[in-house]
Amino acid sequence: MTASSIHPLNDRRSKLGHYAGFVSRLIAFMLDTGIISITIIFTSWFLTASLNLLQGGAIIHSLAKSFPLIEKAEFFLTHPVTHGVATVVFVVMYYIFFWVTIGQTPGKYILGLRVVSSNGKRLKLFQAVLRYLGYYLSGLPFGLGFFWILIDDQRRGWHDRLADTCVIYVWDARPDERFLVRLMTEILHRRETLKDLLHRQKQS
Amino acid sequence: MSGDSGWRSATRLIVGALLTGYDGLTQRVSNWEQKVPLSAADAGSYNQEADKPQLAEAEPLPEPRLQHMLVGLFFKAEEQVETYLNTAERASRLVGKLADLTIGPLYRSRWLSPLRRNVDWFADRGQKVVNEWIRLGQAESHRSRELVKTALNEQVDNAIDQLAANEKVQELVQSQSAGLVDELIEETRERTVSADDFLEAIVRSLFRRQPRWKLPEPPQEMIAQAEKQHRQLYGRSLHK
Numbered sequence A: 001m002t003a004s005s006i007h008p009l010n011d012r013r014s015k016l017g018h019y020a021g022f023v024s025r026l027i028a029f030m031l032d033t034g035i036i037s038i039t040i041i042f043t044s045w046f047l048t049a050s051l052n053l054l055q056g057g058a059i060i061h062s063l064a065k066s067f068p069l070i071e072k073a074e075f076f077l078t079h080p081v082t083h084g085v086a087t088v089v090f091v092v093m094y095y096i097f098f099w100v101t102i103g104q105t106p107g108k109y110i111l112g113l114r115v116v117s118s119n120g121k122r123l124k125l126f127q128a129v130l131r132y133l134g135y136y137l138s139g140l141p142f143g144l145g146f147f148w149i150l151i152d153d154q155r156r157g158w159h160d161r162l163a164d165t166c167v168i169y170v171w172d173a174r175p176d177e178r179f180l181v182r183l184m185t186e187i188l189h190r191r192e193t194l195k196d197l198l199h200r201q202k203q204s
Numbered sequence B: 001m002s003g004d005s006g007w008r009s010a011t012r013l014i015v016g017a018l019l020t021g022y023d024g025l026t027q028r029v030s031n032w033e034q035k036v037p038l039s040a041a042d043a044g045s046y047n048q049e050a051d052k053p054q055l056a057e058a059e060p061l062p063e064p065r066l067q068h069m070l071v072g073l074f075f076k077a078e079e080q081v082e083t084y085l086n087t088a089e090r091a092s093r094l095v096g097k098l099a100d101l102t103i104g105p106l107y108r109s110r111w112l113s114p115l116r117r118n119v120d121w122f123a124d125r126g127q128k129v130v131n132e133w134i135r136l137g138q139a140e141s142h143r144s145r146e147l148v149k150t151a152l153n154e155q156v157d158n159a160i161d162q163l164a165a166n167e168k169v170q171e172l173v174q175s176q177s178a179g180l181v182d183e184l185i186e187e188t189r190e191r192t193v194s195a196d197d198f199l200e201a202i203v204r205s206l207f208r209r210q211p212r213w214k215l216p217e218p219p220q221e222m223i224a225q226a227e228k229q230h231r232q233l234y235g236r237s238l239h240k
Helices: A022-053 A056-066 A068-078 A080-101 A106-111 A125-139 A144-150 A158-163 A177-203 B006-035 B051-057 B065-107 B110-165 B167-206 B220-234
Strands: A113-117 A165-169
Touching: A022 A056, A022 A080, A022 A106, A022 A113, A022 A144, A022 B167, A056 A068, A068 A080, A080 A125, A106 A113, A106 B167, A113 B220, A125 A144, A125 A158, A144 A158, A144 B167, A158 A165, A165 B220, A177 B167, B006 B110, B065 B110, B110 B167
Parallel strands: none
Antiparallel strands: A113 A165
């Protein structure tokens, strides 16, 4: 655990195994959200279309008149609360399943990130559950728990602290210097433009 | 193609190819001419008589002199041929007039009317043959063009079909696509890593916290674990 003491602009070493930053994790989260949304929409459409095509609704409805159990089941399955619960269960299972089995959701896989215990080992089930619950904790005060990643020494959010986990790069991570230079130039240029604008406003 | 011999088809194909090729070439030449406008200012060409003194006094151009000489010779030769043809035309008209004046009365006389009728008959027959050729030429030109167009389109379609069915081409397209996806992912990752560091540096400086590069690195066992997982997950495809 020694400090690298090399300035980031001169550091060309791989960041494989280092703590992953806020932007990578945010993009991975957005990708996961997209994947989950598409899966839910497609599954919902597929089930509805299949039932309509096979006249499933009419069959169940006619059976429900004769069998009270089927009537109850129909009520339960078609209730909006059931759909809501099913969606939540799916989302929870999505995260927990991927964290526990391979340590990375599809979004994190694309960005080359992995969720591990603070000792570098694979997550246990209770850690995964805690981490998922920690998402709500981090999100409640206007996402402060997520933004905590930006100032934490180990780039850990509140959910990471709660479950004793961290997110690391599992690819040969190296920053793109050209992109960094372009980004800095753009920001400096905008700063100069803003200064100029304020100066003119003061004069007028 | 019923009733036509193979030779006729081959002839049509050749004529059609020549006509189509000539049309294409003419069109391209006209396009090239339009793309290279010849203004009066940069006229190094030999247009009018008035240009001659200017050309004689003009500065030698940097291009090879031999090339210019040959091009000039070619155009001069064309002018000469045109002049000779004009002279020949004038001479033939003069000869015709003279012949008409001298032999005309004799030719139109009653004594030679049987001969005149025969000549006229031959002339009519010749005209008919020429008219037949023109009619045939018009019809065949159109058919030949259509034949070549059809043959070309068919060949292009066949070539595309064969390329699409070729396993090596398919493999090449797939590998190229996979390579592109890999490259895109790699670039996205590199940029997000850069953005991670950049944004964090700004926020940490705002909160007066130590910069990342002064902080201790993660435990070595964690890095070792990550290296092991990296080898297991991505193999060689994304490994630099």
